[in-house]
Amino acid sequence: MLKLPLNSPNLTNVVGMSLFNPTGQISHAVSLPSCVALTPGRGGLERLLIDAPAGYAEIYLFGAHITSWVPRGGKEVLFTSSRAVFNGQKAIRGGIPLCLPWFGVGALHQAPPAHGWARNSVWQLRSVVTTDEGGVRVTLSLEKNGFYALYEVTVGEKLELNLSLRNVQSEPVVGELTFHTYLRLYDLTATDLSGLAGGEYIDNEPGATRAKQEHELKVAGSCDRIFTTGEAGNVVRVRDSGNRRTIVVTKHDAPNTVVWNPGPRGAAEFSDMAPDEWVQFLCVEPGRIRENAAKLEPGESFSISMTLSVE
Numbered sequence: 251m252l253k254l255p256l257n258s259p260n261l262t263n264v265v266g267m268s269l270f271n272p273t274g275q276i277s278h279a280v281s282l283p284s285c286v287a288l289t290p291g292r293g294g295l296e297r298l299l300i301d302a303p304a305g306y307a308e309i310y311l312f313g314a315h316i317t318s319w320v321p322r323g324g325k326e327v328l329f330t331s332s333r334a335v336f337n338g339q340k341a342i343r344g345g346i347p348l349c350l351p352w353f354g355v356g357a358l359h360q361a362p363p364a365h366g367w368a369r370n371s372v373w374q375l376r377s378v379v380t381t382d383e384g385g386v387r388v389t390l391s392l393e394k395n396g397f398y399a400l401y402e403v404t405v406g407e408k409l410e411l412n413l414s415l416r417n418v419q420s421e422p423v424v425g426e427l428t429f430h431t432y433l434r435l436y437d438l439t440a441t442d443l444s445g446l447a448g449g450e451y452i453d454n455e456p457g458a459t460r461a462k463q464e465h466e467l468k469v470a471g472s473c474d475r476i477f478t479t480g481e482a483g484n485v486v487r488v489r490d491s492g493n494r495r496t497i498v499v500t501k502h503d504a505p506n507t508v509v510w511n512p513g514p515r516g517a518a519e520f521s522d523m524a525p526d527e528w529v530q531f532l533c534v535e536p537g538r539i540r541e542n543a544a545k546l547e548p549g550e551s552f553s554i555s556m557t558l559s560v561e
C-alpha cells in the first residue's frame with residue numbers, strides 16, 4: 251500500500267502517473283487543475299479536495315462520496331456524522347451516498363447490501379476540469395456486476411450532480427438510483443419544508459399504504475417517506491432558519507423523493523451517529539425507485555440529476 255503525504259508536490263497536476271488507494275486499486279491517471287488535490291483523507295482513503303473560486307468540496311473515491319460542499323462565502327451544506335467510519339468497507343454516514351443499482355432492499359429484493367453496492371465500492375476518477383463559472387467538474391465511473399455507472403459532479407456556487415446507469419450485461423435488468431443527500435441544518439425541529447404538499451407518499455415499511463401529503467411536511471422526529479412527486483415536487487426548499495438560509499433541492503428525471511431522519515430513538519441505534527446528531531440533518535433524496543425503477547434492456551441506460559443551491 252502506498253501512503254501519500256498530504257503535502258506531496260505530486261498530488262497536484264498529476265499527469266500520466268498512477269496513484270494507489272488503500273484498497274489496493276489503481277486510480278485513473280488524470281490531470282488535476284491547480285485548485286484540486288488528490289490526497290489521503292480520513293482513514294487514508296483517497297479523496298479529492300476542491301478549493302475553486304466558486305466553491306469547496308471533498309469527494310472520496312470510495313463510494314464517489316461527497317462529504318463536504320461549501321459554496322464560496324457560505325457555510326457547509328452537507329452533514330457528515332462525527333462518528334462516520336472511514337474504513338473502505340462501511341458506507342460513510344453523511345454527505346451524499348449513492349444508492350445504486352438499488353434502493354433499500356431493492357425493487358426486486360436484491361439486498362444485501364442495503365442501498366446497493368456503489369457506496370461501498372471504489373470509483374474510478376475519469377477527469378477533473380475547471381468550469382467557466384469558477385468551479386470544477388469531476389467525472390467518476392464504476393463498472394461492476396453488469397452495470398456501468400457514470401457520475402458527473404460540478405462543484406461551484408451550486409452543486410450539480412448527474413448520475414447515469416447502463417446495463418452492460420446480455421440480459422434485461424432493473425435499476426434504481428438515489429442521491430441520499432444529508433442536508434446540514436441548524437435545528438431540524440425548527441426547519442420548514444416546501445414543495446412536497448400534494449404529492450403521494452408511502453411510508454418505508456412493510457405493508458404501508460399510499461397516502462396524500464395534504465400540507466407541507468414538517469419533520470420534527472423520525473420520518474421515512476418515499477414520495478412520488480409531479481412537476482411541483484421537482485423543487486424542494488428547506489428553510490434552515492438558524493443558519494439564515496434556504497437550501498434548494500432541484501431534481502430532474504427523478505420521480506421520487508425520499509425524506510428521512512431516524513429521530514432520537516433511531517439515531518441511538520446507529521453506531522456511526524452520535525445520539526444528539528439527528529437534529530442536525532435531514533435527508534432529502536431525489537431518485538428513481540420502486541415502481542419507477544428502470545427496466546433496462548442490454549445496452550440501455552437512464553439518468554437522474556440534482557442541483558443543490560443556497561438562498
Ligand SMILES: O=P(O)(O)OC[C@H]1O[C@@H](O)[C@H](O)[C@@H](O)[C@@H]1O
Nearest residue numbers: 354364365430454474508510535
Ligand atoms: O443506514 P442506511 O443503510 O444508510 O439507511 C439509512 C436510511 O436510508 C433511507 O434512505 C431509507 O429510507 C431508510 O429506511 C434508511 O434507514
